[in-house]
Amino acid sequence: MSISFLTRPTSEEVVGRVWEALRTVRDPELDTDVVSLDFVASVEIDSADGSGRVARVSLRLPTYFCAPNFAFLMVADAWDAVSGVEGLTDVEVTLIDHFASDAINAGVAARAGFVHSMAGTEVGEAVSELHELRRTFTERALMAGTDLVVRPMMREGTTPEQVAAMTLGEAPASDDLRRLRARRRELGIPAGDDDPLVVDPSGRTVGVEALPLHLRKARSYQVGVDANTSICRGQLAVRYGL
Structure with missing residues (x-):
């Protein structure tokens, strides 16, 4: 009889999986993944509290005024992609250095959708979802x-x-x-x-x-x-x- 043991992936392995997951996330206008475009500023795995591993991903864009609808799609897609990585207990995806980053980050974290995320913000009202x-x-x-x-x-x-x-x-x-x-x-x-x-x-x-x-x-x-x-x-x- 053979006995198999399930080993917990190392932090380095999880980081690698997160980067690979991010390669499935595309800039919708450029049809190129955010890793190849260098839109991923950092990937960190936080397990300091011992309760599990949290992936913290920071995204950046070429300008402060990049279109918020495109930015929202990339942040939301990154959240979805990284959430599927084995070995994580939570995911945080943060857009930095962008005029709508607060609204986008909060909306994606709450899974609120684009219209609800923009409602009542100084960014401006959204007419429809992004499908x-x-x-x-x-x-x-x-x-x-x-x-x-x-x-x-x-x-x-x-x-x-x-x-x-x-x-x-x-x-x-x-x-x-x-x-x-x-x-x-x-x-x-x-x-x-x-x-x-x-x-x-x-x-x-x-x-x-x-x-x-x-x-x-x-x-x-x-x-x-x-x-x-x-x-x-x-x-x-x-x-x-x-």
């Missing part, structure tokens, strides 16, 4: 991802007719293709090997006649993401002396 905003930027990420997958193939000589008829399983494997599949799944769009490669944000297949305009739009979204990412990285570096 539609999240979907809008996921749709833009889908378009930008299409550019990243299709443009290299067309540079290598793949014709529009071939692209329009291609399935996901026929496209060259890459990190960009994996990310494109992930965004499709988030939008409820089929992302199997036999599903068409190029679809619009509603999931409709894009035929060869509509393909040129669709790819121009996709390219414009990716150019915008690249430009905004560069600006944000530069602002963050200047702000925090990175």
Whole structure:
């Protein structure tokens, strides 16, 4: 008979798991995780009182006036992601150096939602929750991802007719293709090997006649993401002396 023992993860192991969890949290506009963007200022594990391990995560943004709706999404997503880490008894996620940080931090901690969190604050009233905003930027990420997958193939000589008829399983494997599949799944769009490669944000297949305009739009979204990412990285570096 074999006996197995469950060992408590070390603090270092828990810290590593927290960082990995944070890699699933994205800036909705840039479609890049907050760790890669250097938006995570610190991760600490506090177990001083002996009652358990508390993860304390600090997030920072490129400017004091970054949009509060985007900031709220990232703080809330970070809270959700880190809460799923094994070995923790509690989670604190704090946005620092931001004009709406008090309202955002309190609202996320209370799981109050964006509208309730902004109500009665000097930040301003929120009109609605952020589900539609999240979907809008996921749709833009889908378009930008299409550019990243299709443009290299067309540079290598793949014709529009071939692209329009291609399935996901026929496209060259890459990190960009994996990310494109992930965004499709988030939008409820089929992302199997036999599903068409190029679809619009509603999931409709894009035929060869509509393909040129669709790819121009996709390219414009990716150019915008690249430009905004560069600006944000530069602002963050200047702000925090990175």
